[in-house]
Amino acid sequence: MGKIATIRIVGKEYPMSFSLMAAKKITEKFGSIDKAFQKMAQGTAENSNDTLMDTLVYMVEILISQGCAYKNMFEKDVPPPENAPVIEGKWTPLPREALEIALGISDIEEINAKIQECINGGKEKEVESVEKNLQATQG
Numbered sequence: 001m002g003k004i005a006t007i008r009i010v011g012k013e014y015p016m017s018f019s020l021m022a023a024k025k026i027t028e029k030f031g032s033i034d035k036a037f038q039k040m041a042q043g044t045a046e047n048s049n050d051t052l053m054d055t056l057v058y059m060v061e062i063l064i065s066q067g068c069a070y071k072n073m074f075e076k077d078v079p080p081p082e083n084a085p086v087i088e089g090k091w092t093p094l095p096r097e098a099l100e101i102a103l104g105i106s107d108i109e110e111i112n113a114k115i116q117e118c119i120n121g122g123k124e125k126e127v128e129s130v131e132k133n134l135q136a137t138q139g
Contacts, residue, residue: 004067005118007060007111009094010102012085015067016118022066029058033119040112053100056108059115061096068093 005016023033030036039055068091071080080086085094094102103111 003118003121004070005063005114005121006067007064007114009099011083013081013083014064014085014093015071015091016060016063016114017067017070018063018119018121019066019070021069022062025062026059030055037116040115052108056111056115057096057099057103060103060111061093061099063115063118064093067091 006013007016008014026033026036030039036055036059040052040059068085071078071091076089080091085092
């Protein structure tokens with residue numbers, strides 16, 4: 001499992017996880033993780049805010065959903081921080097509509113950076129594990 005990144009939205013710290021399920025959903029929508037990043041960069045380069053915002057909101061929605069699912073499944077006995085989005089004992093992701101209301105144009109750069117931090121953190125763990133497995137079989 002990749003590391004959990006966090007993103008602050010309306011005073012709450014939401015966990016974000018680049019799980020296999022997140023990778024699968026992103027790949028189904030965009031064709032690959034790299035194509036999703038290209039779509040984000042393309043939106044910035046072309047100043048196509050609709051494309052960029054739709055991509056960012058989709059990515060944040062998936063990553064937060066997976067972060068909350070991870071916390072609910074594997075860290076349910078860990079007391080949540082005071083500003084955690086926990087409702088009735090469960091980490092609760094924001095639905096797409098709430099994300100679109102809460103996030104503003106001025107948040108685009110930070111959201112983009114948080115998405116990349118989360119995905120790159122997940123990739124680093126994955127590569128590290130593969131390297132360790134190779135060393136173990138060769139050693």
